[in-house]
Amino acid sequence: xxxxxxxxxxxxxxxxxxxxxxxxxxxxxxxxxxxxxxxxxxxxxxxxxxxxxxxxxxxxxxxxxxxxxxxxxxxxxxxxxxxxxxxxxxxxxxxxxxxxxxxxxxxxxxxxxxxxxxxxxxxxxxxxxxxxxxxxxxxxxxxxxxxxxxxxxxxxxxxxxxxxxxxxxxxxxxxxxxxxxxxxxxxxxxxxxxxxxxxxxxxxxxxxxxxxxxxxxxxxxxxxxxxxxxxxxxxxxxxxxxxxxxxxxxxxxxxxxxxxxxxxxxxxxxxxxxxxxxxxxxxxxxxxxxxxxxxxxxxxxxxxxxxxxxxxxxxxxxxxxxxxxxxxxxxxxxxxxxxxxxxxxxxxxxxxxxxxxxxxxxxxxxxxxxxxxxxxxxxxxxxxxxxxxxxxxxxxxxxxxxxxxxxxxxxxxxxxxxxxxxxxxxxxxxxxxxxxxxxxxxxxxxxxxxxxxxxxxxxxxxxxxxxxxxxxxxxxxxxxxxxxxxxxxxxxxxxxxxxxxxxxxxxxxxxxxxxxxxxxxxxxxxxxxxxxxxxxxxxxxxxxxxxxxxxxxxxxxxxxxxxxxxxxxxxxxxxxxxxxxxxxxxxxxxxxxxxxxxxxxxxxxxxxxxxxxxxxxxxxxxxxxxxxxxxxxxxxxxxxxxxxxxxxxxxxxxxxxxxxxxxxxxxxxxxxxxxxxxxxxxxxxxxxxxxxxxxxxxxxxxxxxxxxxxxxxxxxxxxxxxxxxxxxxxxxxxxxxxxxxxxxxxxxxxxxxxxxxxxxxx
Numbered sequence: 001x002x003x004x005x006x007x008x009x010x011x012x013x014x015x016x017x018x019x020x021x022x023x024x025x026x027x028x029x030x031x032x033x034x035x036x037x038x039x040x041x042x043x044x045x046x047x048x049x050x051x052x053x054x055x056x057x058x059x060x061x062x063x064x065x066x067x068x069x070x071x072x073x074x075x076x077x078x079x080x081x082x083x084x085x086x087x088x089x090x091x092x093x094x095x096x097x098x099x100x101x102x103x104x105x106x107x108x109x110x111x112x113x114x115x116x117x118x119x120x121x122x123x124x125x126x127x128x129x130x131x132x133x134x135x136x137x138x139x140x141x142x143x144x145x146x147x148x149x150x151x152x153x154x155x156x157x158x159x160x161x162x163x164x165x166x167x168x169x170x171x172x173x174x175x176x177x178x179x180x181x182x183x184x185x186x187x188x189x190x191x192x193x194x195x196x197x198x199x200x201x202x203x204x205x206x207x208x209x210x211x212x213x214x215x216x217x218x219x220x221x222x223x224x225x226x227x228x229x230x231x232x233x234x235x236x237x238x239x240x241x242x243x244x245x246x247x248x249x250x251x252x253x254x255x256x257x258x259x260x261x262x263x264x265x266x267x268x269x270x271x272x273x274x275x276x277x278x279x280x281x282x283x284x285x286x287x288x289x290x291x292x293x294x295x296x297x298x299x300x301x302x303x304x305x306x307x308x309x310x311x312x313x314x315x316x317x318x319x320x321x322x323x324x325x326x327x328x329x330x331x332x333x334x335x336x337x338x339x340x341x342x343x344x345x346x347x348x349x350x351x352x353x354x355x356x357x358x359x360x361x362x363x364x365x366x367x368x369x370x371x372x373x374x375x376x377x378x379x380x381x382x383x384x385x386x387x388x389x390x391x392x393x394x395x396x397x398x399x400x401x402x403x404x405x406x407x408x409x410x411x412x413x414x415x416x417x418x419x420x421x422x423x424x425x426x427x428x429x430x431x432x433x434x435x436x437x438x439x440x441x442x443x444x445x446x447x448x449x450x451x452x453x454x455x456x457x458x459x460x461x462x463x464x465x466x467x468x469x470x471x472x473x474x475x476x477x478x479x480x481x482x483x484x485x486x487x488x489x490x491x492x493x494x495x496x497x498x499x500x501x502x503x504x505x506x507x508x509x510x511x512x513x514x515x516x517x518x519x520x521x522x523x524x525x526x527x528x529x530x531x532x533x534x535x536x537x538x539x540x541x542x543x544x545x546x547x548x549x550x551x552x553x554x555x556x557x558x559x560x561x562x563x564x565x566x567x568x569x570x571x572x573x574x575x576x577x578x579x580x581x582x583x584x585x586x587x588x589x590x591x592x593x594x595x596x597x598x599x600x601x602x603x604x605x606x607x608x609x610x611x612x613x614x615x616x617x618x619x620x621x622x623x624x625x626x627x628x629x630x631x632x633x634x635x636x637x638x639x640x641x642x643x644x645x646x647x648x649x650x651x652x653x654x655x656x657x658x659x660x661x662x663x664x665x666x667x668x669x670x671x672x673x674x675x676x677x678x679x680x681x682x683x684x685x686x687x688x689x690x691x692x693x694x695x696x697x698x699x700x701x702x703x704x705x706x707x708x709x710x711x712x713x714x715x716x717x718x719x720x721x722x723x724x725x726x727x728x729x730x731x732x733x734x735x736x737x738x739x740x741x742x743x744x745x746x747x748x749x750x751x752x753x754x755x756x757x758x759x760x761x762x
Contacts, residue, residue: 002031010041018045036065040072047079055079063095070100078109086113104134111143115150123147138168145177149184157181172202179211188219206236213245220453222252240270244279251283254478259283274303285313290320291601308337312345315353319571320598322605327575338362343370347475351500351672352571355646357524360670364503365526367475372485372504377455379462379488390744391421393466393489396497397478399426399446401433401628403651404472404497409435410540410729412442416737423464425449425457427480434544454482461488467747468740471507474498491743491753494527496538499650499672501525508753509743511736512536515678516671528753530739533760534725535682537675538736539654541729546633555634556621561590562704565638565661567623567631567652570598570606572644578606580697581642582613588704594638597622635659640703640710645693648676657683657726660718662710664688664703666696682726685717738762 005024012020022045028038043058056079062072077092093110097103107130114123127144134140141164148157158181164174175198182191192215198208213228229246233239247262263280270276281296294317301310315330331353337344338359343366345353350363385391394412398404415422423445430436430448440446449457457480461469469489473479474497484492487506494502495511502510503526510517510527513536522529552559564584566573573595585591597603607617623634632655641656643649643665649656653676656663665676667689677689690696703710721727738758746753 002028002035013041013045018048034061034065036062036069036072039065040069040075043079044075047075052079052082056083063092067095068099070096070103070106073099074103074106074109077106081109081113086117089113090117102133104130107133108140108143111147115147120147120151124151136167138164138171138174140164141167142171142174142177145174145181149177149181152184154181154184158185170201172198172205172208175201176205176208176211179208179215183211183215183218186218188215191215192219204235206232209235210242213242217245217249222249225249226253226258238269240266240273240276243269244273244276247279247283251279256283256287260287260289274300278307281313285317288320288599290317290599293317294321308342309344311337312349312353316345316349316571319352319574321601322570322573322609323601324575324609335359338366341366343367347500347503348498351670352647355668355670355673357521357670360500361503361524361526364475364501366503368481368502368504372481372506374505375486377486379458379486380490384490384748384750385465385467387421387465387467389419389421390740391423391465391467392470392740393423393425393461393464393468394443394470394472395425395427395480395483396472397426397428397480398472398497399424399436399439400428400431401435402428405435405439406540406543406628407496407538407651407654408472408540409438409442410542411538411733411736412439414730414733416733417444420737420740423447423466425461425483427457427478454480455486457483458486458488467491467744468493470495471502472497474500474502490747493530493743496536499675500670501527509739511739512671513678514757515667515681516674518674521669522755529755530743531755531757532732532735532739533758534732534735535678537650537654537679537682538732539658539727539729541727543632543655543658544629545659546627546629549633549636552637555594555623555637557594557637558590558592561592562588562640563592563594563638564588564640564642564700564704565594565635566642566644566649567596567635567655568644568647568649570596570602572647573606574644574646575609576693577642577644578609579613580693580700582610582615583697584642584700584704585615585619586613587701591704592619592621593642594621594623597624631655632659635661640664640700642700643676643696645673646670647672648674650675653679654726657717657721660714660721662688662703662713662717664690664696664700666690666693679726682724683717684720684724685713688713734762735760 005028022042025038025042028035039058039062043055043062046055046058059072059076059079063076066072073092073096077089077096080089080092090113093106096106107126111123111126114126124147127147130140131144141160145157145160148160161174161178161181164171175194179191179195182194192212195208195212195215198205209232213225213232216225216228226246226249229242233242243262243266247259250259250262260283263276263283266276267280277296277299281293284293294314297310297314297317300306311330311333318326334344334353345363347364347367350360354360396404421444424443426448427450466489468491469484470493471484472495474494476497485506492507493509493511494507507527509530510525511530511532513532516536517529557563581593585593603622606620610617610620635655636659638661641661641663643663645666646668648665653663663676667674667677680686680688690699725731735758742756
């Protein structure tokens with residue numbers, strides 16, 4: 001009777017009538033609860049029906065009845081694996097293999113359990129058994145490659161993947177494995193070819209599309225990588241990590257608005273991902289979306305482990321919006337981090353925030369060590385060139401309508417071509433401005449390197465045998481300091497663009513003067529100092545001014561009343577200076593303060609601060625940004641330029657002096673806090689340098705209330721523009737060339753860099 005029931009049950013199971021079969025197996029078990037075949041078969045029916053717990057109990061009983069059955073042990077192991085009981089599953093696979101040593105499926109699944117348990121060496125031994133058992137199966141070799149990849153035995157893994165592909169050339173998973181292995185070997189171009197093969201057979205495979213985007217990024221092909229991410233995101237638009245990765249490629253391409261858009265999408269999909277939030281914040285910071293950046297930085301600051309740099313970047317966001325409520329605490333946090341040797345702010349931000357030259361040196365050193373560590377590749381290694389002329393290369397992202405170009409254009413034109421060969425190494429966009437055309441004509445060679453890597457540019461400079469490389473960016477803007485980190489030239493110089501030390505061992509000199517770097521301050525500079533007479537800052541006499549000067553009404557100014565002006569970027573304004581300005585408005589009846597319109601929130605916050613001092617908001621007037629020639633034309637509408645501290649007017653001071661607008665300043669301790677004083681000396685108006693802030697306030701008040709005295713100073717300024725050294729571009733160029741000659745002669749004589757002064761009477 002039992003045998004007949006069993007035969008009928010087996011027939012029903014084979015024909016797919018599982019419920020009827022189960023009923024018969026149950027009747028067999030009623031008669032004999034230890035019937036192995038019925039237990040096993042009923043367990044398999046439960047397995048097929050998705051009742052895993054019930055299936056495991058039945059097959060476990062079958063195994064206990066017949067522990068020598070390899071199939072029962074194997075099926076039990078598979079159930080335990082599905083139920084996430086890996087150690088028990090491993091024991092059952094071992095039981096199956098003890099009964100049948102050549103049991104391929106048991107070996108393969110056992111390997112999967114070992115991989116899941118991260119017992120990779122045992123998984124490899126298991127895989128070697130599988131390969132020995134079935135060497136003609138591509139899947140076996142591909143799995144073997146996967147284990148070797150995890151163990152980072154990459155050459156062996158590649159060989160195994162290739163073996164799989166010989167057996168099965170259209171095997172997508174093996175091509176994907178090969179691409180992953182080649183990624184680990186940093187053979188990125190070969191990896192791209194491998195993943196392209198996978199995509200040939202499976203065009204919409206998401207893993208392959210993602211891998212291809214990554215490989216293109218690793219291969220230094222960011223534009224193609226961004227396009228590859230786009231293809232992936234068409235199929236899976238909800239992948240936050242892919243949006244994040246695509247944004248990063250756009251960032252590398254300097255396509256910042258597109259990068260921010262990608263980071264925005266990533267953050268919307270994964271709002272709790274702090275890495276994405278950080279990327280969005282940093283890109284908003286670069287795009288000068290200060291309020292947005294501050295919002296994200298504040299979220300990061302509230303996290304469990306905020307980055308050490310957050311106080312610095314939050315402080316800069318707040319300065320750019322003139323929100324000073326946390327400034328004292330932020331300054332204290334920045335100082336503490338710098339003292340501890342931590343990265344907390346970039347050097348350009350530090351120059352605005354700190355008043356200490358020692359802190360600025362520490363900040364620059366931390367930045368240089370982090371961003372530009374010692375390179376194994378050093379292109380110049382002590383050779384001495386024997387050129388008839390000194391070869392000078394100027395490196396800049398600002399060879400366009402930019403403040404640096406406005407200052408330096410005349411110098412480039414006045415270089416003595418009988419003694420110097422000059423080259424521009426430009427990584428700025430071509431804005432097609434008259435200034436760009438003027439610069440292209442001024443140099444012996446004008447080389448656009450936007451499409452070259454730092455190493456390619458450095459190698460080009462080495463092949464050109466450049467004697468002196470002059471970095472006009474330092475750490476500002478779109479600087480490419482990594483070029484000089486590769487030491488392409490014997491003498492490397494920090495000049496003009498960044499007002500302070502770069503803290504980098506590969507920069508030999510900084511060009512300064514005895515006002516911006518007073519005696520005793522050289523200890524705060526990693527470079528040796530080449531002191532120019534009068535002023536370190538170049539100036540150009542060919543500044544173009546718009547033909548028409550606007551009226552006061554057109555500029556938004558009152559027809560009558562004294563106009564205090566400050567066209568410095570508003571992040572240079574701090575609460576101490578603003579308080580002085582508010583007292584001046586209070587004391588000078590009918591006066592107004594004319595500032596640059598940087599961003600709406602800044603204007604809002606400044607008006608709020610003014611109200612605290614009882615000042616009506618209409619006494620603050622904000623000048624929109626206009627073209628440089630139009631700005632120069634409106635400058636004389638002001639009566640007195642009020643300088644800022646701890647970061648002075650630099651190019652804006654030159655603009656004021658060229659247009660006959662006097663400026664009062666109070667020098668601080670750092671380079672950027674002393675530039676206006678340097679320029680006032682060079683234009684012959686040292687009397688406008690106040691030794692203290694109290695003196696600064698009193699001087700401004702007195703000049704505003706003594707129109708005859710101010711008119712005399714203004715007349716002197718206009719006269720001195722044509723007689724004093726500041727705007728004598730040919731003379732300044734001779735001084736600069738003398739500095740280059742001194743550097744070059746020291747190098748040619750085999751002497752290390754050392755500080756020196758250029759005499760005024762050359």
